Structures are given as C-alpha cells and as structure tokens.
Amino acid sequence: MRKTKLIFASFLSLSLMLGGCSGERTSSESDVGKTTLTFFHRWPKEPEKTYFNEVVKEFEKQNPDIHIKTEAVLNDSYKDKIKVMTGTNNPPDIYFSWSDEFASQFVRGNKALDLTSYYKNDPTWSSQLVPSQVKPYTFNDKVYGVPVTMDGKMFFYNKDVFEKLNIHPPKTWNDFIDVLKVLKKNNYTALQFGSQDTWTISHYVGTLNQRLVSPEVLAMDYNRKTGKFKDDDYIKALEKFQELLPYFNENTNSIDHEYARQQFSNGKAPMFYAETAEIKLFGPTKFELGMFNFPEVEGGKGNPTNLTGSPEGFMVSSKTKHPKEAMEFLKFLTTKHMGEKLVTDVGKYSAVKGTVNENNSSPEQLEAVQSILNTEEMAPWFDMSIDARIADAYLTGTQMMLNGDKTPKQIMRDVQKAADTVRFEAGK
C-alpha cells in the first residue's frame, strides 16, 4: 500500500505541474524580445492561403523581432468561430472581418480597435487606399478596419452564345426575362445557380431589395434599432426572384456555388451571377467572357445603377497588447507591392489604388475593376448589412421558397418577427 500511495502522489503532482506549465505557454511566446501576433483569416484554401503565408514570411523577414502566427478556417465556420474567439480573453490580434453590420457588431461589443489615428498620422499610406472601400469600415466617423480587397457582383455571360442567338446584355428586368426566355427556348439552362449555401441567395435578394425598395425605407429597415421590414416592396423583391425559377438549373438547393461556377466556366450554362473576384477562378474559358450589372427593375425606387459588393479587410482586436505592430502588418499588407501581388497571385482586386493594371490583369478583370471604381454607389452584401438573426430568417426562408415550400408573404412574416426581437434588444 505504501508503494501505491507513492505512485499516486507522484502521478498527481506530475499532472498538476504539467497542467500549470501548459497554461503559461499560451500567453506570451518563448522567444525573448520577440513580439508575437496572432493573425486569423478565412482562407485555408488556395490561392489565398499561399498568398498570406508569403506576405507573413516577407513581413517577418523585414521585421525580425515580430513573429506572426497564422490561423484560417473556411467562410461559414469563420463567421461562427470569430465570434467565439473575440469573446475569449485571448482574441486574435488581427482578424478578418466583412464590412458594414458584420464589422459593426465587433465595434458595438468593444472588440475592435479604433484605427482613425493611424489613418490620420500616416497619410502617405492611408491616402493610397480607395476611399469608397474604407467607408464600409467606418462607424460614427471612426475607422475600425483596413480594406484589403474590393469586389462587386455581376452577371457573367457567354458572349459567343449571345452572339449566336442575337441577344444583348439587358438593361431592364423585362429585357432580362426576355433574354432568359430566348436561351431557354434554345435548350440552354439559362442561368446557373447553386443555392446550397445561403450567402448565394443573399446576393440576389439583397440586390433586388436595393433596386426595388426606396433608399430611405431600406436604410431604416437595415438599422437594427428601427428595422421593421413591413414594406410591400420586400415581397415584390422575393416575387421577382421567383420569376427567375423557370430559368435556373434544377435543384439549385442541392448544388453549391463552386459546382455551379464550373458549369458556367466549362460552357454548359451561358449565364452566372458571380463576384468579380471569381474571374480568375473561371480559368481560361473556351468562350469570350462578358459581364453586365444587375438590370434596372421597372418600378423600382432604388438607384438602378448601384453595384452590389463590399470590401473585405481586417480589424485589430481592442485587447491587443501590440497595436503598433499589428498596424505595421496591416500597412505592409496594403502597400502597392503587396496589393499587386494579390492581384497577380489571387486574382482579387486590391483596395490599394493603382494596383490593377495591364501587367497583372486580364482585360475582363480590368473591365470589372473599372465598373467598381466608376460606380456611383456600392450596395453592401445583404447578409452583412443586417443582424444575423434577421439574415437567418430571410435566407433559410428564401431557400425554402426556391423549393416551393414557402411563399414570399410567409418569409416576410418570419423576417418581421426576427426584426421585432432585434429592435427590442437594440433599444435597451
């Protein structure tokens, strides 16, 4: 029995020691004098993964006393994980965030660092960022994020098929339906759509909302404190979406966006609603690629030329122990050199001015970027503009509408209920 006691006691003390040691390691890294930053982004896939790894390596080479730990999870998981991580005592120092409402929730919860002073004190750096892309990260006149990419959503089409059938990019919704009718009559799956992930639905619904609903009503409803979503135009927007159903491929809910994109890029479907950043992902197409903005919807009260799209960028944790070093990294990430590298390696459009040029972009990409820069006003992604709970009611409901399981009126009733809850909480 003596021996057993001894073994037990030593085992216990050993495990306690080990437990205590592992606690130490998470707070500050072992290297003396080195600052460690945690960098959390949403691209564990190529080509972004290699791009960011290379940027980090280059930065560490130029700043030998800073070490950056990178972590990445994919899109939808990122949305969940970042909320949890910023709620802990050890949030990531630099983290990716979509703009508008998504970023605003971090600002409201005091999880984001105010970066306005950095912008003001370094005008050489801050003036090279496209201003329309900084605005979506600005709240109450303070800037909380650094945009890294800019993006817009357009209809891409097969110019060869259009020429063969003698149809042209439509300017209005009725023209658009006519074009779809002609394509369908000629046995094409006119418009390819993969709605398994609900964000694809939010892009259609968001643009339709922006086109149909008056800007004042839209602004009021997208605001958490005042949103009611009682306007009939929202139902109209969903009904317009339903008008597209006969021209989509079958079973959109079983197909994801990547598969739908492949169907377009290998010539099986002549039209696809996609982000300008996806041009590189189409790869070299066997047909000539064309693009047009979402058409004007007759009777719509919103600006008919708005381009739906948002920047993507990074924010700094309000709890970071190394704000200066974190900003150094973000400034490095948004230098002209790194911006051009982003365009060449990844095919995304850097929010740094002048980075997209003939040397690193195809003519289609240049055309796309011009649309973004020329657009009078950008309409941010719908699911990033409203509270997550309203987005959930809207998008899961619309997904069921695509299956014929829910009507626009039923969806809006659920949305109104969610909006009531959000309004109640926001008012407190």
Add this chain to the structure above:
Amino acid sequence: MIKPDKFVPYLYLLPALVFLLLVYIPIFQNIGDSMYNWSTFSPDKAFVGMDNYFTLFKDPVFYEALKNNILYAVISIVFQVFGGLIVAAVLEDKLIRKFSPIFRTVYFLPVVVSMTVIALLFSFFYNPEVGLLNQFLKMIGLNNLALPWLGDSETAIYAVIAVSQWQSIGYIAMLYIVSIQKISPELYEAAEMDGANKIKTFFHITVPATKEMTFVAVILTLTGAFTVFNEPYILTGGGPGTSSEVLSTYLYKTAFSKDMMGYASAIATVILIITLLISLVQMKIFKTGKED
C-alpha cells in the same frame, strides 16, 4: 498483519471527483445559463427566468428538429438494433462462420472512418447530376427516383439518416457478435434436433439470449439519435431551410450564428432531459440490466 491504509481508498475516489468537476458542474451551470439572455458581444447577462423555455416550446423549428430526432431514433432502432442483430446472427451462423472475419471487417470499416470523410463522400454520392446514386438509378431505369436527395426538403433528413445507418450498423453488429458467441452451441443443436428452422431459432434462442446487449444497443442508439450532430451538419447544414435540422445543429446555429447563448443553453437542457428520460425509462423496462 497489514494495516488497512485509511488514505488509499480516497485516492481511488479521485477520478470520480474529476468527473464531478468537469462534467456535472458545467451541466448545472448550463441549466442556470438558460435562464439568462446573453451573447458573446454584450458584456451583461439579463435574467429572464423561464422565458427561453416558453419561447422554445412555441418555436416551430424546435418541433421540426425534435421530429427529425425522433425519426432518427425510430429508423436507427429498426436498422441498427434489429438490423445489427440480424447481421450478427447471420455472420455467427454455423455455415457462414468460416467466412465471417472478412464480412466483419467490411461491416465494421465504416465505423472507423472519420465522420467528416464519410459526409463529404456522401455529399458527392448524393449529387443529383453526377452523383453515383442517381447515375445508378438512371442506369437501371428508375429515373423518377433520381431525386435531389440533399436539396429536397422532403428527402433531406432521410438521406442524412441513411448515412448514419450505413456507418453505425457495423458497430452494433459487432456488439451482438460478441454477445452471440457467448451463447452455448448446445442450445442450437438441441433446437435443430427438435426440428426448428433458422428463423425459429433466431426468435426463440438468439433474441432472448442477447437481451442484455439489446438493452445496451438501444440506449446507445437512442441517445445517439438525440445527440447526433456531424452527419446533418456536414451533409446539409440543417437545410434546405430548416427541414433537416436536429436539436444539436439547431443548438449550434443558435449559439454561434445567431449569438443567442441563453436560448442555446435552453435547447441543450432539453436535450439533457430527453436523454436522461430515455435512460431512466429503459432501465425500468429492462429491470436494471443485471445479468440473470
């Protein structure tokens, strides 16, 4: 004479203490949390008493998820428990016993493959245009059965449940094989001499003799059916819409997408109560599960 050490027995209790701390305290904490409204972004918790539960019992998605879990339970019992027993009985039958090691491996292999791998595999398998299932159905002429399995609200949950059955039958079958091997072969010989056929021996010898294992299998299957997460989350994410939500995916969405922690705690407490009830009822029916 060796003096009985007074100290050592308490050392043997330590693991139970650890269990108490790490498992039971959070369970009670969660029940407490369900009476507040809180999120990861707001610093304060608002006490709302039983409000979350009242909302929950009026929530149509909750009932849809519960219905899906019940479907899961019923189908799992039929396929895994009953099906598993049949598979085990067949594999342990005198004639097949020589070949059974190969079959055992074949049936058990899905159990050890990572759930994530299986879910991704079946996502492809169920693809309505290029997936293996629909291609096969079209090939044998059953075109109108080539449905969008994961994209149709009617079929989504069944497609998900089917994947779970494929994975778990082998596990329960293995448990039953162990149990059947303990049955004395003399019973079978006697029955055969009395003229009983295979089906009769199955129902009169195999089934009663494996009663204890059935008890275990039913508990495993039922609690598994109410706590399942991986399959629905990876295959459909609860969709399309909310047609394939189960309690645990609804809990995940509520907690991490919608940031409603108190409400999620309420869902978790309901899952706890359901699984607790199942275990208690079962123990009563099978009368404590002691070997007799």
